[in-house]
Amino acid sequence: MDERRFYDEKEETKQIPLTCPHCRQEGTYPVRWMVRNKKSGVPAGANEEDKKQFAKARSYMVRIDNMVACRNIRCRKRFDLTGQTVFLI
Secondary structure, X not given: OOHHXXXXXXXXXXXXXXXXXXXOOEEEEEEEEXXXXXXXXXXXXXXXXXXXXXXXXXXXXXXXXXXXXXXXOOOOOEEEOOOOOEEEO
């Protein structure tokens, strides 16, 4: 069974405070995340192995955006987002 059947997916945008590495200006930037919430029950047609896998599954978030553009008018350079790309909920 496909693991995606265990989760409800939706896209969320969160404001994250970041500092531009080029101009060192701080600001809040919108970053998109895919939120995968575990369903309340086992999907129909699941066998014993799928039920074990569902019991171990947890809700989590995956970052979609890997780069953001600086909001400083003089800079406007794009920079990579560092850190974790997956967060457990």
